[in-house]
Amino acid sequence: MNSLPSFDRFDVIVLGAGGAGLMCAATAGQRGRRVLLVDHSPEPGRKILISGGGRCNFTNIGAGPANYLSANPHFMKSALSRYTPADFVALVERHGIAWHEKTLGQLFCDGSARQIVAMLVAECDRGLVEWQLGAPLGEIDHADGHFRVGVAGRMVEAPALVIATGGPSIPKLGATGFAYDLARRFGLKVVEPRPALVPLTLPAEEALFRELSGVATPVTASCGKAVFREAALFTHRGLSGPAILQVSSHWRHGQEIGIDFLPGETPGWLRSAKRERPRGALPTLLKERLPDRLAERLSERLGLGGDLGNQPDRALEAAEQRLSDWRFRPNGSEGFAKAEVTVGGIATAGLSSQTMEARGVAGLYAIGEAVDVTGWLGGYNFQWAWASGWAAGQAL
Ligand code: FDA
Numbered sequence: 257m258n259s260l261p262s263f264d265r266f267d268v269i270v271l272g273a274g275g276a277g278l279m280c281a282a283t284a285g286q287r288g289r290r291v292l293l294v295d296h297s298p299e300p301g302r303k304i305l306i307s308g309g310g311r312c313n314f315t316n317i318g319a320g321p322a323n324y325l326s327a328n329p330h331f332m333k334s335a336l337s338r339y340t341p342a343d344f345v346a347l348v349e350r351h352g353i354a355w356h357e358k359t360l361g362q363l364f365c366d367g368s369a370r371q372i373v374a375m376l377v378a379e380c381d382r383g384l385v386e387w388q389l390g391a392p393l394g395e396i397d398h399a400d401g402h403f404r405v406g407v408a409g410r411m412v413e414a415p416a417l418v419i420a421t422g423g424p425s426i427p428k429l430g431a432t433g434f435a436y437d438l439a440r441r442f443g444l445k446v447v448e449p450r451p452a453l454v455p456l457t458l459p460a461e462e463a464l465f466r467e468l469s470g471v472a473t474p475v476t477a478s479c480g481k482a483v484f485r486e487a488a489l490f491t492h493r494g495l496s497g498p499a500i501l502q503v504s505s506h507w508r509h510g511q512e513i514g515i516d517f518l519p520g521e522t523p524g525w526l527r528s529a530k531r532e533r534p535r536g537a538l539p540t541l542l543k544e545r546l547p548d549r550l551a552e553r554l555s556e557r558l559g560l561g562g563d564l565g566n567q568p569d570r571a572l573e574a575a576e577q578r579l580s581d582w583r584f585r586p587n588g589s590e591g592f593a594k595a596e597v598t599v600g601g602i603a604t605a606g607l608s609s610q611t612m613e614a615r616g617v618a619g620l621y622a623i624g625e626a627v628d629v630t631g632w633l634g635g636y637n638f639q640w641a642w643a644s645g646w647a648a649g650q651a652l
Pocket of ligand 1: 637
């Protein structure tokens, strides 16, 4: 075999310069490893740049294993406990980036998400990481304990290869299912990937609700055992808003979701209203609690016309029950084109939770969204990217 020029040999090749790959490359580089970071996109961290409305919700101060979905709910414990939200905040502060808590423990930059990318690039530079951006990946081989990767017309090799190419959500940003194909080639299993944190679509029978496009209201949304109290938004195709995005990660085709439109209301409130305001009407009562257009549509659906005083208690109880658990049966989601993340991915059973190294292939690692670990909405996904990238970076 021809020996390769020395500059084409590295200690580590990291595939994917998103949040996880950048953190991993910086960590390994600063530990003295010679790292090559490769991405087919011309710039690193494209999802970071568009995240959080351009301000990047870079972590959540409450991030813990309970905020993640995975076939193994324990897998993320080790990495999350060794690289915490406080560790990332300390890094952000070392770089002089101002931040604030928006709501529910979600931390955002005061300025721009660009600051987070610039910070991670600077950390990579501190670790003398070498870059190869904007070129498609070629062949990938593994022999004699070394990985050989075709990059921009040359072969590079290293004893360690990190899969950090994310999941297929938002293909127009360069997202692909490449991680899964590569993992399968090395004998790793892949948990069926599905779009998550994604708007849900409603069938034609629910057209009444589509007329509410643009209306938002605080609700409690549920799907099976998953329950989230946040805002829901009606769209021209169905349902969105944080509460719906959260339940979408748990939703499967054919399942119903439930919405409590009046989460703060005490049970029996409608019967009490009947006694207190017998001449009152349901639409008026609902308009005091909900946006007008939504109150009108819900009243129409409930079909309780006329004075409350003329309604039997049973009918009011039934209406109250329906308002607190309105059932919708979505006919789909807006798919990977609109999904913020992917549920599923490289099966954790084949990886070490300490190091992210594949159990059966020495030197092969998988981190970030490519792995079957998916966070809730609210900074949890980046925290997983940082923590899993850091865990691998420490082991390389
Ligand atoms: P990521 O997808 O970021 O990076 C993978 C990299 O691999 C990309 O740079 C890609 O170009 C590259 N790649 C893919 N295929 C390749 C191939 N075949 N060859 C070479 N390179 C390849 N999370 C959060 O915590 N807070 C937030 O505010 C948001 N906001 C948000 C908004 C939007 C619109 C989206 C789409 C997503 C979010 N997220 C989020 C989720 C978050 O962006 C996501 O979980 C992380 O970016 C995942 O980081 P990774 O590094 O694992 O993958």
